[in-house]
Amino acid sequence: MRLATWNVNSLRARIGRVEAFCERHDIDVLAMQEVKATYDQVPLMGLAALGYDVAICGHGQWNGVAIASRVGLEDVTEGFPGQPGWAEPATAEARAIGASCGGVRVWSLYVPNGRKPHDAHYTYKLAWMAALREAARDWLGTPTALVGDWNVCPTDDDVFDIAQFRHSTHVTPEERAAFAALQEDGYVEVTRPYAPGYTYWDYYRQRFERDRGLKIDFVLASPPLAPRVTGAFVDRDERDPAQGQGSPSDHAPVVVDLV
DNA sequence: ATGGTGGGGTCCCCA
Numbered sequence: 001m002r003l004a005t006w007n008v009n010s011l012r013a014r015i016g017r018v019e020a021f022c023e024r025h026d027i028d029v030l031a032m033q034e035v036k037a038t039y040d041q042v043p044l045m046g047l048a049a050l051g052y053d054v055a056i057c058g059h060g061q062w063n064g065v066a067i068a069s070r071v072g073l074e075d076v077t078e079g080f081p082g083q084p085g086w087a088e089p090a091t092a093e094a095r096a097i098g099a100s101c102g103g104v105r106v107w108s109l110y111v112p113n114g115r116k117p118h119d120a121h122y123t124y125k126l127a128w129m130a131a132l133r134e135a136a137r138d139w140l141g142t143p144t145a146l147v148g149d150w151n152v153c154p155t156d157d158d159v160f161d162i163a164q165f166r167h168s169t170h171v172t173p174e175e176r177a178a179f180a181a182l183q184e185d186g187y188v189e190v191t192r193p194y195a196p197g198y199t200y201w202d203y204y205r206q207r208f209e210r211d212r213g214l215k216i217d218f219v220l221a222s223p224p225l226a227p228r229v230t231g232a233f234v235d236r237d238e239r240d241p242a243q244g245q246g247s248p249s250d251h252a253p254v255v256v257d258l259v
Numbered sequence: 260a261t262g263g264t265g266g267g268g269t270c271c272c273c274a
Contacts, residue, residue, distance in 0.1 A: 007274095009265075009266065009274080010265090010266055010267070012266095012267095013265090013266065013267090034266090034274080036266070036267060036268095062266090062267070062268095062272080062273055062274080063273095063274095113273085113274065115273090115274095202263085202264080202274090203263080203264040203265055203266095203274090204262080204263035204264045204265085205262090205263055205264085206263095247264095247265070247266095249265095250264090250265080250274075
């Protein structure tokens with residue numbers, strides 16, 4: 001089974017690229033983040049014609065998550081127990097969707113950005129990740145994949161210039177500890193051994209062209225699932241403005257193969 | 260310390 005995760009930065013603006021990506025790589029399950037759309041807003045006929053069922057847990061503005069699957073899409077759940085809410089309607093209830101796909105429980109996750117350390121959104125980010133850890137403990141015994149945009153750089157090597165992030169989110173000890181805690185519980189980050197490179201490059205200052213990016217998109221596999229991983233890669237071509245139709249997302253998709 | 264680009268919704272917020 002081939003599983004992918006991709007922060008698409010608007011599914012409406014990117015539907016053509018998403019369909020081409022699924023076809024080109026023979027994707028079975030695609031977890032998407034920042035879809036910025038509800039189900040009825042997106043022309044999904046193309047994906048349906050390719051054999052995919054789609055579930056969207058989304059808001060029309062700044063975020064929203066989705067799962068497209070052609071190996072079954074069952075027991076769809078929006079959010080997880082204990083997920084902290086947020087007063088702003090634009091950010092509420094649209095950061096996690098889970099479903100059973102071909103015998104694997106897949107969670108498409110959009111971890112809050114946090115904006116700035118000391119910002120209330122940063123506190124919310126840490127609370128959200130702590131709640132995810134608590135919920136994820138219950139899924140350790142079954143084949144589970146926690147995939148998505150984690151908005152955390154686990155090591156200094158995951159940032160093009162750590163000096164520029166002295167006063168930024170994504171690299172603080174607290175965020176790194178929250179990401180590491182899931183691995184201490186038994187989840188295994190399965191992409192890095194096969195695909196150590198960046199997954200995100202800012203739009204401005206030609207960051208992609210100069211390979212000045214971040215590694216923030218990951219796949220955490222539960223103990224029963226981790227040994228089934230046979231490979232992974234980052235499809236940098238999908239971030240390349242010179243390739244494909246229309247403008248790219250600022251994230252590249254991450255693909256994982258499972259037996 | 261700031262601004263650069265792209266995507267939303269209403270002319271400004273968010274990544």
